[in-house]
Amino acid sequence: MPYDKDEQSYLSQLGARIRKLRKAKQLSQEALAFEADLDRTYVSSVERGERNIAVLNLAKLARALGVEVSTLLQEE
Amino acid sequence: MPYDKDEQSYLSQLGARIRKLRKAKQLSQEALAFEADLDRTYVSSVERGERNIAVLNLAKLARALGVEVSTLLQEE
DNA sequence: CTGTGACTTTCAGTCCGTT
DNA sequence: CAACGGACTGAAAGTCACA
Numbered sequence: 105m106p107y108d109k110d111e112q113s114y115l116s117q118l119g120a121r122i123r124k125l126r127k128a129k130q131l132s133q134e135a136l137a138f139e140a141d142l143d144r145t146y147v148s149s150v151e152r153g154e155r156n157i158a159v160l161n162l163a164k165l166a167r168a169l170g171v172e173v174s175t176l177l178q179e180e
Numbered sequence: 181m182p183y184d185k186d187e188q189s190y191l192s193q194l195g196a197r198i199r200k201l202r203k204a205k206q207l208s209q210e211a212l213a214f215e216a217d218l219d220r221t222y223v224s225s226v227e228r229g230e231r232n233i234a235v236l237n238l239a240k241l242a243r244a245l246g247v248e249v250s251t252l253l254q255e256e
Numbered sequence: 257c258t259g260t261g262a263c264t265t266t267c268a269g270t271c272c273g274t275t
Numbered sequence: 276c277a278a279c280g281g282a283c284t285g286a287a288a289g290t291c292a293c294a
Contacts, residue, residue: 144277158232
C-alpha cells in the first residue's frame with residue numbers, strides 16, 4: 105500500500121465533504137461559522153483545504169452540521 | 181448554558197480509544213510513535229487526553245494503527 | 257516503557273478589510 | 276455570499292531531561 109498519503113489532498117477532500125454537508129443543510133459559510141462558534145474566514149479556509157483543523161473544532165462543525173464527527177472523516 | 185459538551189473528556193475518550201487500539205496491536209508508545217512519525221512523548225500526551233490533536237496527526241496515528249480515521253472518532 | 261513539566265517554533269484561529 | 280489578504284494572538288506541534 106502507498107506509504108504516504110498526500111496531506112494537501114486529504115485536507116481538500118475533508119473540506120469538500122464539509123462543504124457538501126453545509127450546502128445540503130442550505131447554510132451559508134457565515135451561518136455555519138456562527139453555529140459552530142468559529143470565524144467565517146476560518147470556515148472558508150477549511151473548506152478550501154488550507155487548514156489542518158484540530159479535533160475539537162471538527163467536533164464543533166460536526167455538531168453544527170448535525171452529523172457525527174466520524175461521518176466528516178469517512179473516506180470513500 | 182445548553183449543550184456544553186465537556187471538551188476535556190472528549191479528548192480523554194479519544195486518547196483512551198487510541199490506547200486501546202495500540203494495545204490491541206501490542207505496540208509500545210515508542211513503536212506507535214515511530215510508525216506514525218511522531219514523538220514518543222507526543223503520543224503519550226495524546227493518549228492522556230492532554231492535546232487537542234489536529235486531523236493530520238490523527239490520520240498518521242490511524243494509519244499506524246491500521247484503522248480508518250473515522251474509527252478513532254467513533255463514540256459509543 | 258511511560259508520565260510529566262518546561263520549553264521554543266509553527267500555525268491554527270480571529271479580526272479587520274477588499275474584490 | 277464567497278475568496279482572499281494582512282496582521283495579530285493563542286494554541287498546537289514538536290522536543291528534551293528526568294522521574
